Amino acid sequence: MQHDELDFHNVGELCESTDRDGLRIQRVPESVRQGLNEGAQNRMRHPAGVELRFVSDGPVGVTLSTIPVSGVTEGTVRVFWGPFQGYETVTVGEDPTTIRVSPPEKLETIEPDVRDDLAFDPHVCRLRLPGEHRGGHMVYHGVEGDVRPPTPDELPDRRYLAYGTSITEGEAPVAEHLTYASQTASRLDAELINLGSCGTAYCDPAMAEHIANRGDWDVATLALSVNMVGRFSVDEFRERAAAMIETVASNNPEKPVGVITIYTNGRDVCTAHPEGELCEQFREALRAVVDESSQQNVHLLEGPDILDGIEGLTPDLTHPGDNAMIRMGENLAAELEALLS
Incomplete structure (x- = not known):
């Protein structure tokens, strides 16, 4: 799904958070979640496999926070550029935290025929959220900067x-x-x-x-x-x-x-x-x-x-x-x- 010109991959719905301003991320729509067993209702709010994706020519900031679950109060968001694992990792806790990224210049020098063979275009920034027991539920608060969602030809077939x-x-x-x-x-x-x-x-x-x-x-x-x-x-x-x-x-x-x-x-x-x-x-x-x-x-x-x-x-x-x-x-x-x- 898309929101604020971001692609929320593996997200079924963004729901208003009840304990803070922002949108709680969940992997299935609320109508589906309510039909699951009680434990699974909780699990579908853990962002396993969730990515916030965008393309930008300049600096971008995306603000997230963690809702503690079972004593887990923070999680690490890892930044990928297309298929490339970035050095950036950001710990997100209960207070809203802004993840700031800029497109790596080195990736612009990849030969076009090599880039075309990649499943993900290197211009696609992928903020990979912490799922399972590496983090709690997560809330999205907003984005700063000029962004657009990836196009289909920038993503795997x-x-x-x-x-x-x-x-x-x-x-x-x-x-x-x-x-x-x-x-x-x-x-x-x-x-x-x-x-x-x-x-x-x-x-x-x-x-x-x-x-x-x-x-x-x-x-x-x-x-x-x-x-x-x-x-x-x-x-x-x-x-x-x-x-x-x-x-x-x-x-x-x-x-x-x-x-x-x-x-x-x-x-x-x-x-x-x-x-x-x-x-x-x-x-x-x-x-x-x-x-x-x-x-x-x-x-x-x-x-x-x-x-x-x-x-x-x-x-x-x-x-x-x-x-x-x-x-x-x-x-x-x-x-x-x-x-x-």
């Missing part, structure tokens, strides 16, 4: 949508560009639409309908869902997963939908884990759902093939750290590229 748990939302890596979803999108030369929902990816019908009807993605993955192990029975999981897959795939018959079984985790490798067998039962249920689907665009992707080992996990043996996320991005991008070709 593809769009990749990712739904899943905290692993998709990106809990453990140090920055947004290191999540597996972001790493996958980068390797596909694609935009990322991140709809990961930490601890609350329950295949809500409202989320399924939202993904099915938004129409702005070329390939999607549904990572379903370690959050449901121990909270739902296998039969309940199967029913909810089947409904989500059917809703998304049937409304987008020409677009590949990758359905990912539960990623490798401690249940698979720890001695006598109480949910070890249950985790595999969830995988088997999802395999059966995909096998029985009448939708030709539904494809099974095995989580243990994408996260092909426990090396690189954090000590909780659930969440991938930086190296594991990068590896996941490599493996998943290869799978999706084959589906797109």
Whole structure:
């Protein structure tokens, strides 16, 4: 969506903040958010994968603030110029903070034929907001300077949508560009639409309908869902997963939908884990759902093939750290590229 001549990427709605002047950023429209389970309603206000984008010939200031959540009172905004990671990082806390940037002169010297091969034009400034547990909710307060939103030819031609748990939302890596979803999108030369929902990816019908009807993605993955192990029975999981897959795939018959079984985790490798067998039962249920689907665009992707080992996990043996996320991005991008070709 666009506001103040800025492109608010991966933002579904800007809502008036109740505790300060400004607009609260959220990843889905309020009508969708209200239909989700209570925890997911909160998660959709975390700006995972959200970017504020613009093009300008001169200095620009964008003012943001953080609404504390679960004790997290600040987060780091990282500046990218097209595909190039800038040196600028700005810590945004509860008080409004202005992020000031100017176009780097060096990028103007890139040969035109080289620039044309880049998925993102280097003139596009991308303020990448801190998602997951790297920041709270964020409020937009305004922009200073002469800006315009990027044009379609300055952005990637593809769009990749990712739904899943905290692993998709990106809990453990140090920055947004290191999540597996972001790493996958980068390797596909694609935009990322991140709809990961930490601890609350329950295949809500409202989320399924939202993904099915938004129409702005070329390939999607549904990572379903370690959050449901121990909270739902296998039969309940199967029913909810089947409904989500059917809703998304049937409304987008020409677009590949990758359905990912539960990623490798401690249940698979720890001695006598109480949910070890249950985790595999969830995988088997999802395999059966995909096998029985009448939708030709539904494809099974095995989580243990994408996260092909426990090396690189954090000590909780659930969440991938930086190296594991990068590896996941490599493996998943290869799978999706084959589906797109």
